[in-house]
Amino acid sequence: MARHTYDVMVCGAGPAGLALATLLAPQRRVLLVERRAGQGEGPRIGESLPGAAAPLLHRLGVLERFRRGGHRERGPAIAVWDIDTPVWKDAIFDPAGPGWHLDRRGFERMLQRRAQEAGATLVDGCRHIRVDRHQGGWQLDTGSARYSAPVLVDATGRASGIARQLGLRKSANDPLLCLHSFLDSPPGDPDSAMRIQADAQGWWYSVPLPGAKRVLAYHLDSDNPLWHRLKRGAVFLAHARQHPLLAEALTDLAPARMQCRPAGTAMLSVEALASVGDGFLAIGDALYTFDPISSQGLFHSLASAASAANAIVAGSAEALQRHRQEMQAVADQYLAHWHGTYQGPARFGGYPFWQRRQRLPGA
Secondary structure (H helix, E strand, C coil): CEEEECCEEEECCCHHHHHHHHHHCCCCCEEEECCCCCCCCCCCCCCEECHHHHHHHHHHCCHHHHHCCCCEECCCEEEECCCCCCEEECHHHCCCCCCEECCHHHHHHHHHHHHHHHCCEEECCCCCCEEEEECCEEEEECCCEEEEECEEEECCHHHCHHHHHCCCCCECCCCEEEEEEEEECCCCCCCCCEEEEEECCEEEEEEEECCCEEEEEEEEECCCCHHHHCCCHHHHHHHHCCCHHHHHHHCCCCCCCCEEEECCCEECCHHHHHHHCCCEEECHHHCEECCHHHCCHHHHHHHHHHHHHHHHHHCCHHHHHHHHHHHHHHHHHHHHHHHHHHCCCHHHCCCHHHHHCCCCCCC
């Protein structure tokens, strides 16, 4: 079996892993290992990026490339949340700029090209990855090759596959599901607004995307039998049209293939990361999976990668501790915002979905 040595091994070639590899590769030998073979096709959920991401994209050396990528600038957010009357928030008042709704696949292809340009080695199609401690560092076995490095990073997304191998578990008592479909919409759809609607069983959002698509998503609990009925595209669309805020954006649109994924908050303990051995980090969704209501998941992937890169380049215990403190502060701020947001629709306070969210995730 072939053996290779690197300075840093990153498991997962999503946005977090690709960003970290890009930042490290000019100074370190970086291996990126990915289970998938290729980036996949078709639109993908997780398409929102705030204007505050621009400095991170600049640091990655892709900001101008990103601006030419056909992503759609965010318009206003119109929400029926705390009250039945729509509340309008215009994106132009965000001091960091309005942000974007992405061609998510195109965004990831751009990041992959940049990571490889920076000098990272990508090995994909590794369906079985096994890690363990080796001579004070880490060893990674793909079945066909064996790699070693003093630093190992879990960037495997919500699954936190490497952390789980090492015995770490996320807090995961939030049964939130995201039912969604990508509807064909007229080219040049002038409606650029994100529409957010709370109801008794959960909450909706819809927004136009690049490529003449509109995402329609509903978030409800996995133990609510309603989601089984809504798996049929026509039923899903009809249910959304019961809300005037959504109906006016969905006129004449046809049902599309339904998709479903877990979407609840799930978090690793920052303090527990140190318990598995020196040189182990987790970033992006592998560290914290955010509720989509925050619209911060993709930004967190890039920001946590930048913080981890700083700690790895500094190479000291103090730098790693600063990184962990920063990540703990992110968690604390997120949970406070999550809790405040879900307290909003008091008119639904007697329904199980909203009662469940009177508690912080993991409490």
